[in-house]
Amino acid sequence: xxxxxxxxxxxxxxxxxxxxxxxxxxxxxxxxxxxxxxxxxxxxxxxxxxxxxxxxxxxxxxxxxxxxxxxxxxxxxxxxxxxxxxxxxxxxxxxxxxxxxxxxxxxxxxxxxxxxxx
Amino acid sequence: xxxxxxxxxxxxxxxxxxxxxxxxxxxxxxxxxxxxxxxxxxxxxxxxxxxxxxxxxxxxxxxxxxxxxxxxxxxxxxxxxxxxxxxxxxxxxxxxxxxxxxxxxxxxxxx
Numbered sequence: 029x030x031x032x033x034x035x036x037x038x039x040x041x042x043x044x045x046x047x048x049x050x051x052x053x054x055x056x057x058x059x060x061x062x063x064x065x066x067x068x069x070x071x072x073x074x075x076x077x078x079x080x081x082x083x084x085x086x087x088x089x090x091x092x093x094x095x096x097x098x099x100x101x102x103x104x105x106x107x108x109x110x111x112x113x114x115x116x117x118x119x120x121x122x123x124x125x126x127x128x129x130x131x132x133x134x135x136x137x138x139x140x141x142x143x144x145x146x
Numbered sequence: 147x148x149x150x151x152x153x154x155x156x157x158x159x160x161x162x163x164x165x166x167x168x169x170x171x172x173x174x175x176x177x178x179x180x181x182x183x184x185x186x187x188x189x190x191x192x193x194x195x196x197x198x199x200x201x202x203x204x205x206x207x208x209x210x211x212x213x214x215x216x217x218x219x220x221x222x223x224x225x226x227x228x229x230x231x232x233x234x235x236x237x238x239x240x241x242x243x244x245x246x247x248x249x250x251x252x253x254x255x256x257x
Contacts, residue, residue, distance in 0.1 A: 061244060065187075070150075070232055070247030084244055116187050125243045131196060132177030132236045132243045137189040 030055045032121050032138035040144045041109050049104045049141045051119030059083070059125045060102040061135065062094060065116040071081045077102050078125045108144045148173045148237050152248035155158050158225050167251045169233030177236035178209050179245065180218050184229050192218070192231075223255045227251040 030143050033052045041047050059078045063071035073086035077096035091107040100121070106113055118140045122133040149166040149172040159165055169178075193200050193207040195216065200207055204223075209216040220227055230252050234245035 059243065063245075070234075070249050071189075071245075073244035073246070076244055086244065118187075118189065120245075122243060127152070134177075134179065134191065134194040135245060136191060137181075140187045143188070 034138040038142045046107045051102045053100045053121035057121035059122045062104045063118040071104045114145045150248035156252045164221045169216040173237045175235040241243045
């Protein structure tokens with residue numbers, strides 16, 4: 029069973045640039061969520077993708093966008109980078125989105141991409 | 147959104163000691179997970195435990211959903227247990243299966 033993988037491991041960008049981060053979900057999982065973890069904080073939910081559509085979004089501006097592909101892998105795109113975007117970006121996958129009145133499905137995280145904006 | 151509070155924020159233990167980490171949350175949950183974040187940032191799944199009790203080796207966890215708290219027990223701690231422990235929850239009210247994280251407990255185990 030292949031776990032969640034992310035690329036690249038580290039990235040350095042300049043303020044105003046755009047960045048794309050990639051995530052491959054664990055085998056058998058169809059739902060991908062992205063989280064941002066600032067230094068010294070817990071991860072914060074950015075958005076979730078299910079069936080190639082956004083399936084929920086946290087308190088992040090529209091310059092954070094994403095995609096999910098037919099093989100369930102996903103991309104996170106951030107436009108017009110700001111210094112505060114410097115963080116560890118984590119991708120998580122689950123077997124189903126698990127919403128409404130149902131119990132949520134266990135989420136498994138990738139190793140993360142550390143983004144530095146200068 | 148749901149509030150998640152973890153205590154204590156920091157914990158220093160001698161190797162071999164036992165510890166209890168607590169997670170309080172402000173709403174009914176449909177998902178509760180405990181994670182260990184290693185120094186490289188990887189979140190390692192410890193327990194999926196929206197209710198009840200589970201054990202895995204030296205670790206065990208209990209969630210009392212009606213009283214809105216969960217406990218993580220670490221027995222006979224080892225230096226490799228050092229790191230940050232996060233509790234994360236989701237509620238029945240949210241439209242997506244997204245996790246709300248606490249601010250973590252930083253555990254340091256000294257030889």
